Amino acid sequence: MDWQGLLRWSMQYADGTRPSEFKQMDEETKQWLKDALSSIVVDDNEIMQKGAKILSELENGSPEECEQKEKAAELILQVIENLDMAKNMVKLGHFKHIIKCMIGSQYQSVRKICASIFMSAVQNNPPVQENALAEHALEGLCARINEETDLQLKEQYIACISGLVRGQYADARDKFIQMKGLDIINLLLVSGESPRIVKKCLLMLSDIIYNTRSKGNEGPTNECLNLGIFDTLNYLMNSQDSEIVEMTQWVLHNTETQCKN
Known part of the structure; x- marks a missing residue:
């Protein structure tokens, strides 16, 4: 496994979890944990x-x-x-x-x-x-x-x-977009590792498009076009999972883009 991304994150953002700042669990804390678990x-x-x-x-x-x-x-x-x-x-x-x-x-x-x-x-x-x-x-x-x-x-x-x-x-939504979050969503949709992942990504995509367009910001929608996300959505319309199809339709509804079956 490539841990470079996590290493960079840890080095950049960790402020209270470096080993030198930790203490081993004391006996009092262990006893409290036992008491709490004993109702x-x-x-x-x-x-x-x-x-x-x-x-x-x-x-x-x-x-x-x-x-x-x-x-x-x-x-x-x-x-x-x-x-x-x-x-x-x-x-x-x-x-x-x-x-x-x-x-x-x-x-x-x-x-x-x-x-x-x-x-x-x-x-x-x-x-x-x-x-x-x-x-x-x-x-x-x-x-x-x-x-x-x-x-x-x-x-x-x-x-x-x-x-x-x-x-x-x-x-948080704006930060995610700035961090190339739409690229992440597209890759996850294309890989289709599990129905749950696809559905969560469709929820995010629908929310991002709806909330940005409602404020007159077409940037994320245009980025979706450039990334080929709508091609991915057209492919998902043929899914055997009816919930995925319904959620895909909702994303397309929010973009006012007609899907070609």
Whole structure:
């Protein structure tokens, strides 16, 4: 696997996860984790704080540590569905640890759970989307999807990007476009690695075209033409997946482009 993109991301953006800045998990933290998992009443904010602390600590590669980080991430996932808790996570400075584990943890299982946390937190939540953008989550995710070999995790990363760039928070969408995001979408549509990836890309494409054209910006639509994305869409109209066909039709509707069957 080519790790150059991730290495560049880590060197450029990491500010609190370098090994020299980590501490090994202390016994008090280990005991708290056991208590929380034993259904002892624990405040949601405390779960966020302690869980983020565990995720931020130096990884030594041991099975025990992997299990502890999995459990900490799972506890955070249980409380993060509340939008206010997601905002609190940002205010308390914990979200950056989720992002860095999602992208850079050596434990695939931890990356998957943190990706689930990220998806839940950013969905239609502009303050959290803003923080994710400031923490360079978009750069890290784009680097990851080019190199990830685990299909399920790659699908999660694409879903994370989709949740970050879609909706009313225009800065993330604009940043994605500037980062050649339409090229990324086109490559993913052409490769067709899984129906889920195709559908997430169609959602992003439809959102980008609709929200930019509604503001009089034809640039992204013209870029789609130049990249041959509409040729790809015509091909997808022949898909055996009816949902993909329906979503493709919606993209074409947003572009006012007639598809030739």
